[in-house]
Amino acid sequence: MSADGGIANVGTPGRGTAQGCVAAALDGTETARGTFVALDATETGRGGAFAALDATEAARGGAVSPEAADAPLSARVGNPGPPLWLLCELTYTCPLHCVFCYNPTDFAKTQQELSTDDWLRVLRQGRELGAVQLGLSGGEPLTRDDLEIIVAEAHTLGYYTNLITSGVGLTEVRIKALKEAGLDHIQLSFQDSTREVNDFLSSTRTFELKSKVAALIKKYEYPMVLNVVLHRLNIDHVQEILEMAQSMQAEYVELANTQYYGWAFHNRERLLPSREQLLRAEETTNRFRDRVGKKMRVLFVVPDYFERRPKPCMNGLGSVFLTVTPDGTALPCHAAKMLPGLTFPNVKDASVEWIWRDSPGFNHYRGDSWMKEPCRSCPEKTKDFGGCRCQAYLLTGDPDNADPVCDLSPHHHLVTEMVEKASAPQPASPVVEHPLIFRDRKNSQALSG
Amino acid sequence: MAAAGPVAGEGPVPPLGAAAKPALGRGFRLQWEPAQKAHVLLYPEGMVKLNGSAGEILKRCDGARTVVEIVSDLESAFATTGLEKDVRAFVTVALERQWLEIRE
Numbered sequence: 158m159s160a161d162g163g164i165a166n167v168g169t170p171g172r173g174t175a176q177g178c179v180a181a182a183l184d185g186t187e188t189a190r191g192t193f194v195a196l197d198a199t200e201t202g203r204g205g206a207f208a209a210l211d212a213t214e215a216a217r218g219g220a221v222s223p224e225a226a227d228a229p230l231s232a233r234v235g236n237p238g239p240p241l242w243l244l245c246e247l248t249y250t251c252p253l254h255c256v257f258c259y260n261p262t263d264f265a266k267t268q269q270e271l272s273t274d275d276w277l278r279v280l281r282q283g284r285e286l287g288a289v290q291l292g293l294s295g296g297e298p299l300t301r302d303d304l305e306i307i308v309a310e311a312h313t314l315g316y317y318t319n320l321i322t323s324g325v326g327l328t329e330v331r332i333k334a335l336k337e338a339g340l341d342h343i344q345l346s347f348q349d350s351t352r353e354v355n356d357f358l359s360s361t362r363t364f365e366l367k368s369k370v371a372a373l374i375k376k377y378e379y380p381m382v383l384n385v386v387l388h389r390l391n392i393d394h395v396q397e398i399l400e401m402a403q404s405m406q407a408e409y410v411e412l413a414n415t416q417y418y419g420w421a422f423h424n425r426e427r428l429l430p431s432r433e434q435l436l437r438a439e440e441t442t443n444r445f446r447d448r449v450g451k452k453m454r455v456l457f458v459v460p461d462y463f464e465r466r467p468k469p470c471m472n473g474l475g476s477v478f479l480t481v482t483p484d485g486t487a488l489p490c491h492a493a494k495m496l497p498g499l500t501f502p503n504v505k506d507a508s509v510e511w512i513w514r515d516s517p518g519f520n521h522y523r524g525d526s527w528m529k530e531p532c533r534s535c536p537e538k539t540k541d542f543g544g545c546r547c548q549a550y551l552l553t554g555d556p557d558n559a560d561p562v563c564d565l566s567p568h569h570h571l572v573t574e575m576v577e578k579a580s581a582p583q584p585a586s587p588v589v590e591h592p593l594i595f596r597d598r599k600n601s602q603a604l605s606g
Numbered sequence: 607m608a609a610a611g612p613v614a615g616e617g618p619v620p621p622l623g624a625a626a627k628p629a630l631g632r633g634f635r636l637q638w639e640p641a642q643k644a645h646v647l648l649y650p651e652g653m654v655k656l657n658g659s660a661g662e663i664l665k666r667c668d669g670a671r672t673v674v675e676i677v678s679d680l681e682s683a684f685a686t687t688g689l690e691k692d693v694r695a696f697v698t699v700a701l702e703r704q705w706l707e708i709r710e
Binding site: 239241286287289290292315317319341342344378379380382409 | 646648
């Protein structure tokens with residue numbers, strides 16, 4: 158992977174645990190491989206006069222650089238680089254009820270959200286450690302009325318601030334205030350191109366509102382970055398989705414196939430597309446790219462279950478990515494709370510520095526001593542770090558197993574069987590067999606047991 | 607692989623004219639990160655960690671100076687000569703990746 162970075166590269170990891178609103182974007186995965194690469198400018202002027210400038214380099218290859226991949230993984234334990242990506246999930250409150258949300262299904266258990274002061278302290282402590290990209294998500298972050306205060310402090314501290322939103326609640330008053338507070342970027346999620354499907358899948362009536370928000374985003378001179386989560390029920394609309402994006406003058410569109418965590422895992426029987434659907438959607442996307450060219454960049458993220466090698470999830474847990482959940486629990490990935498046997502600290506009880514460097518929860522999956530075969534002796538372990546711990550846990554019951562997406566995993570049949578099932582002719586009324594469970598408080602309480 | 611950044615391109619990058627004044631692309635921010643001991647280029651949901659040379663060049667791409675002026679500034683700052691070819695090559699790559707743009 159070259160230094161061209163781009164949202165595309167950040168997005169690719171969307172194959173990661175993140176999805177939906179938080180999407181690809183925040184998955185630290187490829188951030189360390191694609192986006193967070195050192196630009197090797199020496200290549201443009203190796204030798205010759207340019208060497209004079211190279212001599213000024215303060216420190217090539219810091220904690221996170223492509224070269225790090227060559228260092229033994231064990232070097233990461235107790236000696237991590239900075240948590241370059243800080244994701245603050247400000248709230249679980251959300252006006253939408255998306256069936257593919259990656260939030261935990263038991264989110265209703267969360268009683269008390271962090272206060273404004275707690276968040277400001279997290280921002281300061283994170284920045285001191287070297288965090289630089291800040292994601293503000295949820296739930297719907299706009300439901301917090303202190304969002305502008307949080308953004309302003311983040312901006313002052315030198316973060317690049319990214320708001321990941323459904324757009325619900327983004328009035329002109331608020332977008333103006335957020336712009337003034339220094340917000341750098343807005344990623345807007347859509348569920349589909351048609352009002353009916355958008356509203357059905359999010360269980361609300363928001364399509365027209367989102368279209369208005371898209372216009373506001375343009376007006377306030379933000380790049381238009383749309384995220385559309387794909388799955389069985391909308392993937393056949395890719396052409397319409399892309400045309401909608403074009404009519405909104407989107408500059409970047411991420412067609413992020415659902416990955417199966419949280420609510421999406423619960424609904425996976427209804428959401429996993431068939432192989433044929435996926436191929437068709439990719440072909441449609443490629444034709445569109447050829448026609449539109451560079452004016453609109455489109456990233457297409459394939460569901461993990463269709464892959465043969467796992468994603469380098471989070472670039473390895475505890476390497477670049479730090480999430481703080483609404484109640485203050487700090488996680489090395491937004492889905493990691495599910496991992497059994499680990500205790501994750503809370504920012505109300507411990508400093509971000511201790512959490513990142515020293516807490517057992519963050520150190521557990523650093524390095525490779527936790528790995529089992531086939532990962533332990535696999536030459537690719539420094540590339541994919543065994544894949545996603547959460548996926549290994551959800552599918553095999555043991556988070557130390559290889560991610561079963563890998564065809565070297567003895568459990569790979571678990572994903573191929575899912576794909577075969579999704580690709581076979583379907584029963585007439587799957588709705589009855591596997592009703593879609595919408596993400597709402599009542600369902601969450603029921604699933605919390 | 608797509609070029610970095612949020613700003614959509616309008617086709618091939620035109621040749622770098624003598625009067626062209628490169629500036630950071632919209633949505634990009636350049637800053638020094640002590641934790642990484644490097645300049646980084648930040649953009650929506652992403653970051654490029656720059657090496658010393660790239661940082662020194664981009665720092666001077668302020669939309670006010672031409673490439674020739676940037677070269678001369680660099681040569682004087684680092685007491686050297688003959689940087690033009692390398693700087694032009696880097697600026698061209700950075701324009702392709704939309705880290706830089708030319709504002710008329």
